[in-house]
Amino acid sequence: MGANLDITQAVAHGSRLAQAGVRIGAPASAVLRRTAFAIEADAKALIVAMDAVDTGDMLNSVTTEITGDGRSGSMSAEVGPTVDYGIYVHEGTSVMAGRPYLANAFDRQVPGFQAALAQLAAAGT
Template sequence: MLHGSNEINRLANDLTAAPLKAQRRATTALGKAVKDIEAAAKTLAPVDTGFLRSSISSDVTVRGSAIRGEVGPTANYGAYVEGGTRRQRAQPYLRPATDMIVPRYEDAVAQITEDLL
């Protein structure tokens, strides 16, 4: 139960600040997740010359309330290595890395949500 206008004002301020705090925490969590996926993908990527591995990078962008994370290679043959071709078997590196890290990211987002409620 709230008593007095100071507590009501504090609650109003907390509620007003909640979306920004949540976005900052979500951006941090996504940034960690994409860096972890990048590191795992580099470890899992097959190496011939090392170009594919060295071309894997990650990025997080924020536009308004939208947060976007990307991880992948710039090597033009990265998708062929990941998925295979008629002549070459698949050597997945990005999907397994993502599968390893996403549950931790989902836990972090759940914690952010829980903390806000």
């Protein structure tokens, strides 16, 4: 399970970054990496805070996978648990309320990501 959320503003900033050229590839790459690992850390902290730890398997399964390095203009990060039941804890079931640790972590980190991309885009123009 990974976060699949609307990031329209981030895409708009990314478009401006692409127009600015390769000179900001490394800084943009660093911003994405930093944000992805911040989301991972925040999600793990929220799992604990939301009392969603039983054996620790889900907590330990939350990882970040980064593909690409920004030099080719293509880079992505996926953050989420690898255990099958992560989605049920996150979204809830008919007998258990959801504990949206990943969505909340994403929502808390995206404003900083957008601000950092906006700064890079402004500096690149």
